[in-house]
Amino acid sequence: MGKIKRALNLADIGRFRFWVQLLFFALLVYGGYLAINIGDQLPTFGCVFEEGRGGSCYLMGFQHQMATPWSRLFTGRGIGVLIGLLTFFGFFIIFNKAWCGYTCPLGTIQDWLTILRRRMGIRDSEYSAAVFKRLKIIKYVLLLLLILIPMAIGNSFFGLGKLNHDFGVPFCMVCPGRTVMPLFIGDPSQLAIDFSSLTKMVFTTLGMLVTGVFFVGSFLKKRFFCLFCPMSAFHYIFHKAGLLRLIKDGSKCTKCGNCYRACDMGIRAIAEDLESRNIVKDDCMMCLKCIAVCPEDGCLKASWLGATVYEATAEGFYKRMGDEEVEQ
């Protein structure tokens, strides 16, 4: 047992994650061709606009359901909404926010762009704490909008008229998943502006813009899009129920800041917060890179259902830094 644990703690999480991400990418993008489909309530971005998908994002169905008139929410339709939410919840708690760090195809594409940037020797952008704090809010606004806009289709707010059905899945219309994912099966059809109605035209134009920003942004800044992702905000509501946990023991922390330097999301609290035991913050994608660079035994660790699966050790730290090996 001790041996397995040690081997795990010495593991190169970067390489492990690269292959897991590739596996999930293949599963979520091409799984359909092998008759695999793990469901439509996934807490990650398998995209419904992509034909070969092996599972798709819950936000699509969720937005549809939000368009249900309130009066009908308390009938059989309501049960459907509840089952959808419960299925999502069931999937979510298994990996917690690691759905973002290990499975999300959009996240994986961004990580590939980061590899490209690094190979080219182009510097990563860093945001000040103040800017970061302001940007954080956007994903919650998007989450609120993707609930409220569809609601205004089935219901009338303050006696105003109802929206038409072109507003049905507002987030999907601007999500880079819709435009980018189909490209991987050679389908560029979503990369277009739809002139069939004014609403569609505006949404698809926005979608094209967001796609451009997605590529440029995530090339220059690690996981740029994730800063604004409403799925990440949605996750955060449920993160305390996650079976996978990221735990910090503040008494062992020297505030050396290695974890912050490694953090693709630029979360300062990982280094500065000495009080919280559960150190998962709303931007966290549980990539666990912070554990890999922590040189203090047991300061940071990941546990699943209470069992430690990966833990910071001095030995692992030095090994991963590529230094010559000295058994600690």
Next chain:
Amino acid sequence: MLHLAMEAEEVLGRIGELPGRCKSLKYFGERLLAFSRGELPETTQKRLGTMCVQVPEEILHALGATPVRLCDGSYAYDRVGAEFMPAKSCPLTRATMGKLHINQEFWSDKLDGIVIPTTCDQKRKMAENLATMGYPVINLEMPATRDTELAVAYWQESMKRLAVQIQDITGTKLTRRNLKRAIAASGLSSQLFRKLQRFQQLERPRLYGVDMFLVMSCYFIDEQASWQEAVRTLLAECEEYPADRQVGQPNSPRVLFTGSPAIFPNLKTPLLIEESGGIIVGDESCSSSRILYDAVAYDEDQLYDMLPAVADRYLKPCTCPCFTPNDNRSRKIAELLETCRADGLVYKTLSGCLPYELEQRTVSESLPGDRGPLLFVETDYSPEDVGQLATRVEAFLESIQNRRRKRN
């Protein structure tokens, strides 16, 4: 330098009498003795003098410079410095100034620059004095705080400037490859040091605290690769140390040491503790554990990430009392008391060393209630107070023993 060699020999002789020491520690004593005779390790590289732990050795090594730490611990040089330095200056500054004053010809010839971080007032003014004396001083600007974005950015810029200044001296450019190699080399030193620390912290320690100070004082002045080789040999010996034996006695009080630097040959207080039957199982000081405990971690192996990562190593986890706030230090001491299973804490300050003296109160108040007794001593390099100091140390160790007896 004759006087000095005598001082070094005397201290080494006393250390040598402690029972149960590893034989391979001899290397470090010999290196330090040679240094006190004026012998520096041979090098074809430019040699840069350094002071304080914040000088980034990775950058110096990457740029092909050999660092030699000038902070001095000898009473003989302290006497020299006392002739022209204020009485209230700390013995470390006096000794360092004394050394560089009386041997100016020697050191001017050996050094191509002296990197001095702007830490405490004494070091800052020493930098000015040395510059007036004609030494090529490089001020490494350091912020007074550590936890703010502003401080981090300032320090990172300061590091870049230092790299450029050293580049001009050595004529080597900082590249991705040479910095990466230097980071790995220092990482190895750090790794070896932590391994040593584990032998010091054992239930039955295999190294004395003074031995650790010896090894680390040697790191100041030695060539990196030879030091690493010697530590490997020492580690191998520690590994084979009989499991039923230890340094000191099985019931020796375990002491954690903190405060102003203890630099060879001024190992007065630590040596008294261990001669009186205590064992130093850990320390929190810039002359030992603070030097190599931390290592650089970068995310992307490009200069734009490695250089700030180097800067981070010397700022963020640093527990130097020149920083404010400095709760990092109290937390570190509390953590060490626990991991080293120490029975008590000795807090030593050098007279004139205000930052440590001022921090004594906050540190002692922030420690957990069951921390054990605390001994606060103020001393200098002179042998005059040894008798009085010994009495206090013995009483302190006795109080630890009493406390144990009461518990059992």
